[in-house]
Amino acid sequence: MSRGANWDILVLGGTVLTMEPGSSPIRSGAVAIADGRIAAVGPAEELLEMAPSGEVLNAGNCLILPGLVNTHSHLAMTVLRGIADDLPLKQWLESHIWPAEKEHMSREVVRVGTELAVAEQLLGGVTTTTDMYFFGDEVCEVLVGAGMRGVVAESLIGFATPRCAGPDEMLERQRELIEAYRDHHLITPSVAAHAPYSVSAADLVREAELAEEYGVPMQIHLAETRWEVEKLLADKGMSPVAYLADLGVLSDRTVAAHCVHVSPEDIGLLAEFETRVSHNPVSNLKLASGVSPVPALVQAGVTVGLGTDGAASNNGLNLLRDMQLAALLHKGVACDPTVLPARAMVEMATSRGARVLGLDSRIGTLSEGLEADLICVAVEGPHAAPMYDPFSHLVFAARATDVRHVMIGGRVVVRNRVILTLDRERVESQVRALSEKIRPS
Ligand SMILES: [Zn+2]
CATH class of the missing domain: 3.20.20.140 (Metal-dependent hydrolases)
Known part of the structure; x- marks a missing residue:
């Protein structure tokens, strides 16, 4: 890593769970993405010191983990x-x-x-x-x-x-x-x-x-x-x-x-x-x-x-x-x-x-060099407070509706709970119309 790092996106502000064996959560962490891959993972202040170029994806109050x-x-x-x-x-x-x-x-x-x-x-x-x-x-x-x-x-x-x-x-x-x-x-x-x-x-x-x-x-x-x-x-x-x-x-x-x-x-x-x-x-x-x-x-x-x-x-x-x-x-x-x-x-x-699925050399952890598939899960709302342990939180308290951002191969496909790559409402109405044919009400 060097100063003036050329990153496409910096996912910033949450607790990073890399899911690498033996890793500890990185509080106030960040994940840098370049060319669809994870370029750097670490404390936010360290990554920000490198004066990166590129977009910032705000993951404040989130857990950042592999998809x-x-x-x-x-x-x-x-x-x-x-x-x-x-x-x-x-x-x-x-x-x-x-x-x-x-x-x-x-x-x-x-x-x-x-x-x-x-x-x-x-x-x-x-x-x-x-x-x-x-x-x-x-x-x-x-x-x-x-x-x-x-x-x-x-x-x-x-x-x-x-x-x-x-x-x-x-x-x-x-x-x-x-x-x-x-x-x-x-x-x-x-x-x-x-x-x-x-x-x-x-x-x-x-x-x-x-x-x-x-x-x-x-x-x-x-x-x-x-x-x-x-x-x-x-x-x-x-x-x-x-x-x-x-x-x-x-x-x-x-x-x-x-x-x-x-x-x-x-x-x-x-x-x-x-x-x-x-x-x-x-x-x-x-x-x-x-x-x-x-x-x-x-x-x-x-x-x-x-x-x-x-x-x-x-x-x-x-x-x-x-x-x-x-x-x-x-x-x-x-x-x-x-x-x-x-x-x-x-x-x-x-x-x-x-x-x-035989994909562990490409995805599954937030490790430098792997493809950038990650999610930001918001830790907000009455059901989510307090959070003593992020793994316990994900397994026993978090909800699917807490997922705020989703990135696949470095591309943000869900931002603030909106799918950017698919018209969700069009699909839902098509499926509802179809269900009338499959089983007329
Ligand atoms: Zn099956």
Whole structure:
């Protein structure tokens, strides 16, 4: 760092949580951004002494931390928010979600549903999202237009989707998406297989080979319900995790969503293959799938991040709220308040989430040289006073509506709670009009 530093933006005035291992909060801190990357982090007075050029983003009375990372979602399912509740997964999927998707999920609907998901997540401090759904190219266009980071895949499943006639076409669309978005600054193309019970063994292997060929993440739902475990035991004689391990599908590229019904042997396999796990507590609770043994996974050395799942099984994309719920849930289940302490939960929502998606060399901490994805969370209002410990505050007291500014790759996309890159009101009214077609009132 030198005097007269040439910075594009100085985020100034709050308490900085870099989320680097062992780091302490920097009170009255600042983060300097140049060329989309973090150029300097430190006490505000030190950075100001360097007489920087560039814009100042006022983060007074804020916590400044890495943007939240949502490791599992189906973005366009926002249009199905609340369409069917109080049902178990199998009935919910087969009688409600899959028929509604078949009838309504066109390219245009995916576009507006994804826009709504982007708006909701940006305002809630999520800077990186995942998507496994249909019309992945359309999803990528929406994310790039809004300046949001995403790990995106066209979904592979053993029957026709609104876009593709069958697995061959799905794999082809996946390959096209990977080719189109390799080395993109915001989009990480991915592959995604729906689940061990809904994709054939041969297609699971082809999917893992495609991920390996291009070095991209492979998303999959895994061990979500007791039904799935019983089905795999009956059909294959193995648990879902053991089945994927046996097929040679598990690796450190695998992003396994849920992992609710996993045995100690399964946890051993996930650790051995360095498989990443996306914990989706709200979806698992709402569908009564169960509770993932996250403390045991973490104890075994498995990298666990947080996910919302789609808005039809959540019914929001509010990762901050889900982090708070996860913290409480595992303490209650374990009857142990020391389980998953506050700082570990904030890591799960930021740096660990980045590692789950294979993005930890680019984002996840506020470290010099990394891409500048950060959020400023205001510590204001009766619910936010006083604040003794910033990690405790984020996990037990903060609200998504406290998110004031959001920056992705050095670009301010939300300023003073206004999205600068997307017309939120237009999107909301389009989705409301659409819901009248999906289910006329
Ligand atoms: Zn899901």
